[in-house]
Amino acid sequence: MIMETAAKRTKRIKWDFWTIVTVAAFALILLFLVYPLFNIFAASFYYDGKFSLETYKDFFTLKYYYGSLINSLIVCVSATFFAICIGVPVAYIMTRFDIPFKGVFHILIILTLLSPPFIGAYSWILMLGNNGYITNLLHDLGINVKSIYGLHGMIWVFTIQFYPHIYLYVSGALKTINSSLEEAAESLGSTRWRKFRTVTMPLIFPTLSTGALMVFMASFADFGTPMLLGQGIKVLPILAYEQFINEMGSNPAMASTLSMILLVVSTSILFLQRYLVTKKSFSMSSMRPPKVIKLKPLQKFFAIAFMLVVIGVSMIPQATVITTSFLKTNGPVFTNQFSLDSYREILFKVPQAIIHTFTYSSIAIVFMVISGLLLSYVIVRRSSKLSSLLDALIMIPYVIPGTVLGISLIIAFNKPPLFLTGTWIILVIAYCVRKLPYTMRSSTAILYQIDKSVEEASISLGVPPMKTFFKTTAVLMLPGVLSGAILSWVTTINELSSTIVLYAGSTATITVTIYREVFTANFGTAAALASILSLCTILSLIIVNLISGKKGIPV
Template sequence: MLARPNPAGAPTVKQRLLLTRWDFWTFVTFCVYIFMLAFIVYPLVSLFFNSFVSKDGGFTLQNYLNFFKVKYYHQALLNSFLVSSLATVLAILIGTPLAYIATRYDIKFKGLMRLMVIMSLLSPPFIGAYSWILLMGNNGFITKFIRELGIQIPSIYGWHGIVIVFALQFYPHIFLYVSGALKTIDTSLEEASESLGMTAWRRLRTVTLPLIFPTLSAGALMVFMASFADFGTPMLLGQGYKVLPILAYEQFVSEMGGNPAMASTLSVIMIFFSTIILFSQRYFVSRKNYSMTGMRTPVVKKLKPMPKVLLTVLVFIPASISILPQLTVLVTSFLAKSGPVFHRGFSLDSYKEIFFRVPKAILNTYSYSVLSIIIMVIAGMLIAYLLVRRKNKLTAFIDGIVMIPYIMPGTVLGISLIIAFNKPPIVLTGTWVILVIAYVVRKIPYTIRSSTAVLHQLDRSVEEASVSLGVPPMKTFFKTTGRLMAPGVMSGAILSWITTINELSSTLVLYYGATATISVTIYSEVFTSNYGTGAALASILTLTTLVSLLIANKLSGSRGLSL
């Protein structure tokens, strides 16, 4: 076959594809590096060097020596490990059996149960803590009711309350991870062990659980990291029980002038131990081979009426307890009140008060989040394209850097940004811009991961055809590739949106009066005992989360968040 003659001066398809390496995508790579260096690397380097600064401005190791010498400091690290470890174990004990029953048996109302579990995960942890204060605080509804029966029970305050709230908040990580693994496990291995006479319990312990260990450990890692980094729950429930995020925050914003160097030291230590935990999990998973053929996926077992009812009730117990905080907040927001005191009956007083007193916080939350999500969607899709279609050493470095904030506590991110941008030439402290930057840096990994997953499924030939017709690379991406990616990307983008509107820890460090958001205002209302207005604001966040979750489920369809 004769080759079609090439018009004089017109580049071939191969030449066009080579040229794309040096035009639009080169510019994108350059911009991504500028962004990473400015808002991830530079703040982290500033934070690290600031941890070695003495009170007179010189170099010192005293901050680190003080951490290990002074019990007040290193005890906070031990406290963080204690509550995070216990919460992780409890979450595994709740989430694993729940996932097993939900995936292996035909229980009733499975979709509703999954919705309840996911809702409990996507609501902010501090709202759960606040709700449990209303229920089981010193004068909580449940506490008073049980005391009237003559039974004395401890309140939710203290380290045990923190562990319980963490476990109920984060066990959905275990549930979702383990559910996905159990749906794809190769049942031939279980059937072979059954034919050898293994009991059901031994088969579960020696075959099923080892096969899903990588997924289970990934879920456990998520629970541990979320608990280790959380600020709101220990702050509301701790009553003097210090963990590292609280200690770093207090050192940074102390009324006595603060100690930024010690706050930086605590932040560096948090990042160090978070990284150690992450790599430890990867090391243990990599030691063994967990691969399966996946040829025979499990069949959902049909149950007789009585066992079906019993298992349905069993799975709805933890799901109902974990969704209780959202229901409590909703009911409390409609209680009649006079000032901070509740009365019998219902009213809209709390909602009237928030729209009269703190409308700016509501406007700030949605405007900052909308702007952040627009940036995250566009940047996330572009970065995903670089990671999938433009693989090289430069893009591999991008993949590692953009995921660093994923393991950083929000408090640490906030402190690092203030240290980096609190002095010329660029001063961002006290502006809304620094909040948007923090949200984008911390939440964009969700969008990047959903974008890369979609892009792996798209055939490269569509883009090549567009380029061969003379369409520039930038136009090809936005008119062709971007449109094909959009439905799958949006589910990850909505997850970024939900976590952004609920963000507390980084916001609490970075905001000032005029840039307060709903989450910060709820935190302030709870500390001043204005539970009605706090509940009304929390209900707005809960309703937004629910609507966003339903939209994400609709957009993702069979690919993503299945309810």
């Protein structure tokens, strides 16, 4: 009887192309995401080959370990707060006031976001490090300033790097607020500040909290900036990496425990944000979007001045990296002489790192584009409990720090039958798992905008459903998918957190090479490599702008 029921259920399953896509997606997710995470979870409970809670006990009793969590929370909470303080005014000015050069400002802000944080850290070291330009200048003037190293330096770099997350989310919300709500507050005698505090802020809170979550997650998971600026101050990703890869002997159990703590904190923050949004969310109609306010000359001057200061400071790392890449070096010191030696040196020393970066990222993006097209169709057009579960599983890497993912993949695939550790394949897998959620979001967003009637019309004319998808739906989706894919590609070539754990000597990428060059005081070659990444980021933004056909970058 049971066998007959199972046979009937099997017959009920329609084994078409989309079912095969769904099954294949679940199989890959289970293999390369769920299985590695389960392995790292299990490894955290094994010490010296037997089940033990020793590592968890050590974490919560030894300051060396729990202090790293405290440091991480101080840095992330502070960076999120200051990013809100900068991002909200920038978004308000850009959406509500008639200032010139909005398109240029927008692109420059996005460029700040897409540049890797550790390059920003490296740039600020050149300026405010122990022997930095600004440090030496102020010292000559008799002013002693604290160097960029320490928790305050991490907070500064993360704030400048990630405030665009707040800007993007808040500006989108401010554009859709129903202006009648704010007008009603004004008619009741509310001042501009009280109106903003009691009406505007509650309305944009859901999107503001999402932007804040992005800032917190990005700061919490970052590896390069704390490693460059820490100077002995540990945060969780650094400690997990050092416990896993240590010259004095690694401690996989403690590395796994630290990785689980990272994952639990990330997930808890995500659930806290969701809880706050559901508790304090407001619905509104956007039928009457707010009008752009014309400023008086003095007001416009101060608004533009504020924007120039914020964007100017944001662009300092980019300008510093590009400028110093053309300077001659004398050991670790830059001279005032123009030179292309740094570029000649990287082409001679590390050409493979450049080739690896673009090869691995391009392979990952091809997979992500195909996955974005197929899986978004399964999730949107063939909606079910199974597709909802698939969507949830795909979004799990959204809260997984790169260091955790890297450690989990090594623990899972460092022995037969699937030995991938040290190969380029494991890097491509990590990139796909890490960045697929972002490509998926752009793919599903564009598919929701395509009316089903377009597909129905094609099918009614005798075109088979599969041919309709590839000839019609996929073609209509492609601009949005490519825009998201190119932006994912930019973040992939700039990826350090997972790469630093997974790479071998023969698979080093640009980011890893920059990291190594900085630590060996080869600042010229580090600047040249960082400039290549910056140039690729700029070109990618231009391409996205052309593909989207809009003014600005659709991030």
